Amino acid sequence: MATKTFVKIPTKTPRRAATVKRAVAAKTPAARKVAKAAPTEIAKPLSGEDITRITQLGKGSNSIELKLSIPMAGHRATVKSIGLDPVEAQPRQAFYFDTPDLALNRAGVVLRARRIQGGRADSVVKLRPVEPDTIDPELRRSAAFKVEVDVMPGGYVCSASFKGVCTGKEVQEVADGKLALSKILSKEQRAFFRQHAPAGVTLDQLVVLGPTLLLKAKHQPKNFDRPITVEVWFYPDGTRILEVSTKCLPEEFFNVGTEFKAYLGDHGIALGAKQEPKTKTAIDFFGAMLRQVAG
Numbered sequence: 001m002a003t004k005t006f007v008k009i010p011t012k013t014p015r016r017a018a019t020v021k022r023a024v025a026a027k028t029p030a031a032r033k034v035a036k037a038a039p040t041e042i043a044k045p046l047s048g049e050d051i052t053r054i055t056q057l058g059k060g061s062n063s064i065e066l067k068l069s070i071p072m073a074g075h076r077a078t079v080k081s082i083g084l085d086p087v088e089a090q091p092r093q094a095f096y097f098d099t100p101d102l103a104l105n106r107a108g109v110v111l112r113a114r115r116i117q118g119g120r121a122d123s124v125v126k127l128r129p130v131e132p133d134t135i136d137p138e139l140r141r142s143a144a145f146k147v148e149v150d151v152m153p154g155g156y157v158c159s160a161s162f163k164g165v166c167t168g169k170e171v172q173e174v175a176d177g178k179l180a181l182s183k184i185l186s187k188e189q190r191a192f193f194r195q196h197a198p199a200g201v202t203l204d205q206l207v208v209l210g211p212t213l214l215l216k217a218k219h220q221p222k223n224f225d226r227p228i229t230v231e232v233w234f235y236p237d238g239t240r241i242l243e244v245s246t247k248c249l250p251e252e253f254f255n256v257g258t259e260f261k262a263y264l265g266d267h268g269i270a271l272g273a274k275q276e277p278k279t280k281t282a283i284d285f286f287g288a289m290l291r292q293v294a295g
Helices: 014-026 029-035 048-059 074-083 168-175 187-196 250-266 276-294
Strands: 061-069 090-098 107-115 119-128 144-151 155-167 205-221 228-234 240-249
Touching: 029 107, 029 119, 029 168, 048 144, 048 155, 048 250, 061 074, 074 228, 074 240, 090 168, 107 168, 107 187, 107 276, 119 168, 144 250, 155 168, 155 187, 155 240, 205 276, 228 276, 240 250, 240 276
Parallel strands: 061 144
Antiparallel strands: 061 240, 090 107, 090 205, 107 119, 119 155, 144 155, 205 228, 228 240
């Protein structure tokens, strides 16, 4: 498991990385600010206009993912109610890459690498939000490219992503500054990045945000006819996000959405809490840590 919080690519400043680790352990003001930002207000239900828009986006998408994040106070009860065995969960590490001032995040570009138990890993360059009908048809022909709509209480977003395969060792070497980030991205991913990154931003300018440790488990409920995914993301300040999700084809959205809502309700899982997106939380957290150390 990696011990560094974030480093530059390439890096010759291990002292700075150590400073970051101490800052995390001490829960700096930036870290405490992020921790206190956990939302407690209620998410607004999707409107009829929202549903119409999701349906429109779905027509040009490969799939729709229905997501629900659970407030921390309900994590234990949720896992118990679902009947999930935590021992079966797969540990992973998520690394995000951005400029020190998070220029990619502001432009709607997400670059992530993920280490997976067993030595596997993957990388992804994601753009969001997108309009499916504006995407180059040539991109749509690639098996590594997909368009998906994420739907959660109070909101939705359509994204396009280019996925690549690498090894866990390579991702760790990138995080350690021993390997260039470009080495774990395919030619197509690099082209996609150059097309959508802000002007002047190159892969060599990016820093590592993370890693964030997470546990991921697939579960087949007895009273729901499709698999669900449960993820728990652990942040260095002790906060965590638990997300329950399932996927469906765009044309299945209404039926699966209704059934998924009923399944969650039957298990006493609250649907109204404001959502905490995993990626945004990780980028905001480590971005704050980066600014704290730089300042």
